[in-house]
Amino acid sequence: MSTSNPPWVVCKFGGTSVSSRARWDTIADVVRTHRAEGRRPFLVCSALQGVSDQLEALCRQLGADGHSDPRSTLATIRDRHRALAQELGVDADPVLADAFERLEQWTDEIRDSDGPSPRQQAAVLASGELLSTRLGVAYLSTQGLPVQWLDAREFLRASDDPHVPPRRQYLQATCTSHSDPVLEAHLADAPDTVYLTQGFIASNALGETVLLGRGGSDTSAAHFAAKLGAERLDIWTDVPGLFTANPREVPSARLLRRLGYDEAQELATMGGRVLHPRCLEGIADEGPDVGPQVKAISAKTDITAVSMDTLGMWQEVGFLADVFQIFKHHGLSVDLVATSEANVTVTLDPTANALDPDVLDRLLHDLNRYCDAELIGPCAIVSLVGHRIRSLLNELGPAFEVFDEQKVH
Numbered sequence: 001m002s003t004s005n006p007p008w009v010v011c012k013f014g015g016t017s018v019s020s021r022a023r024w025d026t027i028a029d030v031v032r033t034h035r036a037e038g039r040r041p042f043l044v045c046s047a048l049q050g051v052s053d054q055l056e057a058l059c060r061q062l063g064a065d066g067h068s069d070p071r072s073t074l075a076t077i078r079d080r081h082r083a084l085a086q087e088l089g090v091d092a093d094p095v096l097a098d099a100f101e102r103l104e105q106w107t108d109e110i111r112d113s114d115g116p117s118p119r120q121q122a123a124v125l126a127s128g129e130l131l132s133t134r135l136g137v138a139y140l141s142t143q144g145l146p147v148q149w150l151d152a153r154e155f156l157r158a159s160d161d162p163h164v165p166p167r168r169q170y171l172q173a174t175c176t177s178h179s180d181p182v183l184e185a186h187l188a189d190a191p192d193t194v195y196l197t198q199g200f201i202a203s204n205a206l207g208e209t210v211l212l213g214r215g216g217s218d219t220s221a222a223h224f225a226a227k228l229g230a231e232r233l234d235i236w237t238d239v240p241g242l243f244t245a246n247p248r249e250v251p252s253a254r255l256l257r258r259l260g261y262d263e264a265q266e267l268a269t270m271g272g273r274v275l276h277p278r279c280l281e282g283i284a285d286e287g288p289d290v291g292p293q294v295k296a297i298s299a300k301t302d303i304t305a306v307s308m309d310t311l312g313m314w315q316e317v318g319f320l321a322d323v324f325q326i327f328k329h330h331g332l333s334v335d336l337v338a339t340s341e342a343n344v345t346v347t348l349d350p351t352a353n354a355l356d357p358d359v360l361d362r363l364l365h366d367l368n369r370y371c372d373a374e375l376i377g378p379c380a381i382v383s384l385v386g387h388r389i390r391s392l393l394n395e396l397g398p399a400f401e402v403f404d405e406q407k408v409h
Contacts, residue, residue, distance in 0.1 A: 005191065007231035009039045012199060012221035014237045015049035018132050021087045027136070028143045030236075031194055042228060043196040044152075044221040045136055047128025048084065051077060052200075052214070055125045062107065063115035070107060077103075081131050088139040095138045096131060103127045118170035119208055125171075126209045129198035129217075137196050150195045155183050156202035156223055158210045165331040167354035173210040175202055175219075180227035187228075197224070213351060303335070303379040304348045304355055306363070310371035311342050319370065320344065326366045330359055336381065344371075347381065 011030060017023050027043070034041040047055075054077050061070040078100060085092035106123050110116045116124065133149060140147040158173035187195060199217020204210050212219050218235055225233040313319040323344065327334055331354075335347040348355060360375060367373035 005188070006038050006040050008042055008225075008228040009034050009232045009234065010042045010044060010221050010225040010228065010230045011234045011236060012044040012217055013046065014217065014235075015046045015051070017236050018045050018047075018136060019049045019084065021084075021139075024088060024136065024139050028140055028145060031140070031145055035194075039231065040191070041194055042224060042230070043136075043194065044199045044217060044224060045129065045133050045196060046199050046217040047132050048080060051080065051128040051132070052125060054080075055128055058107070059110075059116045059121050059124055062110040074104070074107065077127075081135065085135055085138075088135065089142065090135060090138045095134050099127060099130045099134060102130075118167045122170040122211050123209045125211055126198075126201045129200050133196055133198050140194070140196070145194055146190075146192055147194045147196055148190070150197040152198045152201050152220060152224075153203035153207075153209060155180065155227065156212075156220065158202050158204045160205055163328055163331055165354065165359070167356065168331055169204070170208075170210050171354065172213040172352065173202055173204070175212070175223050177223050177226035179229055183227050184229075215351075297382065297384055299380055299382045300349070301378065301380045302350055303377060303381055304350070304360070305345055305376040305379050306348065306367070306373060307343065307345045307376055308367060308371040308373045309343050313342065313344065313371070323367060323370055326363065326370075329366070330363050332359070332363065345376075347379070 011027075011034075013023075013027060017027070031041045031043070046052075054073055058070050058073045058077070061073060081096055082092045085095065103124065106120060106127075110120050110124075113120070129152075137147050137149045156175050158169070158175055161169075161174075187193070197220075199220040200212055201220070202210050202212060221233055221235065224230070308323060310319075324334065327346075332348055333352045335349045335352070338345045364373050364375065
């Protein structure tokens with residue numbers, strides 16, 4: 001990127017930040033501020049709050065063997081966007097007609113099939129971002145801003161991994177973060193233009209729509225920041241930042257004013273929902289060395305544990321390699337690992353894996369050739385996040401006492 005060009009700043013706005021006129025007015029103010037300060041804003045927007053949940057419900061209804069009527073859900077989604085269009089003073093018909101028509105076409109295709117395939121489900125769920133960004137471009141244009149709609153699927157390409165099952169390929173795809181001269185050249189033709197695109201969605205090598213997983217708009221923004229060599233990545237949400245604990249459950253939790261990339265990554269991975277776990281890839285740097293300290297406690301729930309018992313693993317060469325190859329064969333990503341002389345237990349995070357019952361049954365069948373395997377769940381993982389915590393274990397006794405009456409693995 002030429003030094004004569006103004007620096008990019010990527011701004012990601014979540015569902016609550018795009019669901020009312022007041023929030024879109026805030027977005028307009030953010031754009032004006034960045035432009036006045038000599039930066040080029042690049043906007044990444046999520047679906048309206050709750051719409052992705054409604055689209056998931058629509059997919060479940062379409063797969064319910066005709067026992068559930070999806071028309072009411074479709075009408076609710078349509079009415080929600082029309083109501084926001086009216087609030088924004090935007091004519092909904094020319095702005096939203098194409099996206100609604102495609103959504104209805106996918107609905108009809110799924111009705112005529114055996115239920116939504118992963119490919120069809122990805123296309124349906126992508127509708128939320130496509131609809132919200134069309135509304136956003138229309139409204140910001142009425143505010144005198146030179147805004148242009150950009151299809152994220154043209155520039156975010158999912159990685160191709162033959163070991164990953166189709167459900168994960170379409171619904172939990174991954175991309176790589178790197179500079180993108182093609183995108184920079186494409187946007188350089190209109191240096192005064194503000195570009196607005198979608199979070200959450202990308203495309204595969206066939207040009208089909210894929211998703212980056214629920215909450216993946218943060219990841220989309222990080223990818224675009226890396227592609228553009230952006231000066232900043234701002235994530236706008238309905239909470240002020242990361243806390244020492246979940247403030248909804250621990251009212252005394254404190255806002256963390258400063259956090260290293262490794263700490264932020266750990267919090268995101270271990271249950272902090274403010275950031276998507278993958279959004280820090282490609283933008284992390286080395287921070288200063290600090291002394292031992294505990295900064296936060298986090299938790300994530302609905303975890304599945306796989307316990308593998310066998311005395312045959314003791315001093316056995318290659319046992320872990322054999323069993324982990326089975327997880328890879330079934331396209332499952334292992335989260336945490338605990339080992340002893342006769343047991344290995346791993347956890348599977350549902351946000352990173354499509355934990356279909358059939359997949360888990362086949363996993364157990366294959367694992368039982370090497371050990372006695374069983375599923376344990378649902379479980380919760382509680383994590384302390386900080387630096388050099390091992391050196392503080394003698395001071396953490398009271399923290400572990402709360403688990404005395406709990407079943408801990």
